[in-house]
Amino acid sequence: MFAARYVPGKKELSLVEVPKPTPGPLDVILKIRAAGICHSDLHVLHGEVPYKESFTMGHEACGEVVEKGSEVFGTFNPGDLYAVHGPNPCGHCNYCRTGHDNLCNDPSRTFIGLGQDGAYAEYLKVPARNIVKVPKGISPEVAAVATDAVLTPYHAIKTKGGVGLGSKVLAIGLGGLGMNGVQIALALGAEVTAVDLKDANLETAKSFGVQKVLNSKQISSLTPLSFDVVVDFVGLESTFKDAQNFVKPGGTILLIGLGSAQVPLTTATAITFETKVQASFWGTHVEMQELYELIAEGKIKPQVETAPMKEVNHWLHELEAGRVKSRMALIP
Structure with missing residues (x-):
């Protein structure tokens, strides 16, 4: 073969x-x-x-x-x-x-x-x-990519981030994981802001119902320390610094992207604001079953x-x- x-x-x-x-x-x-x-x-x-x-x-x-x-x-x-x-x-x-x-x-x-x-x-x-x-009605290609590109952000956002109704979420990066991630956050009832360098990605995010989108070059216009959860789908030094700037005191940064081998943590700020930095790896068997139901219901596309x-x-x-x-x- x-x-x-x-x-x-x-x-x-x-x-x-x-x-x-x-x-x-x-x-x-x-x-x-x-x-x-x-x-x-x-x-x-x-x-x-x-x-x-x-x-x-x-x-x-x-x-x-x-x-x-x-x-x-x-x-x-x-x-x-x-x-x-x-x-x-x-x-x-x-x-x-x-x-x-x-x-x-x-x-x-x-x-x-x-x-x-x-x-x-x-x-x-x-x-x-x-x-x-896989539930009926889900195509093989969607089912295949969901095993990572949906499961990874689902585990991070729902299980590790505790995102739920009314959570204020900032998603940094709208690649394959990020685009699914914003849909997951919306399905969980969150208020979502998304930033990306590509305007086409921002338009797609808007079509899914993301409440606010912004080009990454304009991220400084957001209010500092204002998000319950910031999801870094990129994992570069610059994006992780942004995550620290915009997560609220006591909030959570979800580190998902593998853009660089290490990212800098401003320890004084993290300690003062009791920032939680949560890594996340793939997802569980049970979560796979849950996300396929969400896809079958049309809540994640x-x-x-x-x-x-x-x-x-x-x-x-x-x-x-x-x-x-x-x-x-x-x-x-």
């Missing part, structure tokens, strides 16, 4: 033929219907996240179950879609048992498509416990472009150049 594989030291994925996987007792085999691409892929190809072994990339996956292991029970109907919980938790450790399976600490765990074979292929082997049924999977290297270059308008899903 076709697969796009990471090879240590190479700046592009190798497009090769590999054997179709066979399921272990607790696994299923998905026929991939769509696989999302992500900036995390670029961090791997740039050597910022070092892996010593080759593997098939692609951590945003959706497909149909075509085989199951001997100890997997239940019926999988043809045509039903299942999405993959990319953190690939073990299900047995204390974190998994207490509902924090995104933080699974099983020493043998690796992430789907990031350290072990992923979805840039025709078929994918995955533990049956780590798939989630992920923006997705599609392209043939064999063009994966081209679209990774386009993503790096900033020419992907929303999120991209690859179709085998």
Whole structure:
């Protein structure tokens, strides 16, 4: 079967033929219907996240179950879609048992498509416990990108940020995560202000119901110390400084973007105002189920472009150049 594989030291994925996987007792085999691409892929190809072994990339996956292991029970109907919980938790450790399976600490765990074979292929082997049924009416490409591009901001904003009815939220950056993030905040009842360098992104945010949008160059016109939650979807020194300027005393900064390896914290101000800086990683299995219901209800509408999977290297270059308008899903 076709697969796009990471090879240590190479700046592009190798497009090769590999054997179709066979399921272990607790696994299923998905026929991939769509696989999302992500900036995390670029961090791997740039050597910022070092892996010593080759593997098939692609951590945003959706497909149909075509085989199951001997100890997997239940019926999988043809045509039903299942999405993959990319953190690939073990299900047995204390974190998994207490509902924090995104933080699974099983020493043998690796992430789907990031350290072990992923979805840039025709078929994918995955533990049956780590798939989630996709409600009818959600397309494969939307279901695929939602496993990260919606799950990550959903976990951050709802679970870690505690955003709810009446919360004042500032979203910095309206890329793939940010555009979904503002919709999540609105669905939770928040009053949302969004800033971005691209006016087209601001217009899209307005169409989703964002109450106030502003070009990033004009962010200084906002009232300092006025937001309950500031979500930094960029993660650069400049955006994190802005987050500290506009979060209110006792408020929360959610750090999601990986724009730089480190960001500066003004300690005196953070201490004086008891600012909470909350990192956030991916999301849980239960949260995946919740967000698919929101998508099915039309409360979140992920923006997705599609392209043939064999063009994966081209679209990774386009993503790096900033020419992907929303999120991209690859179709085998």
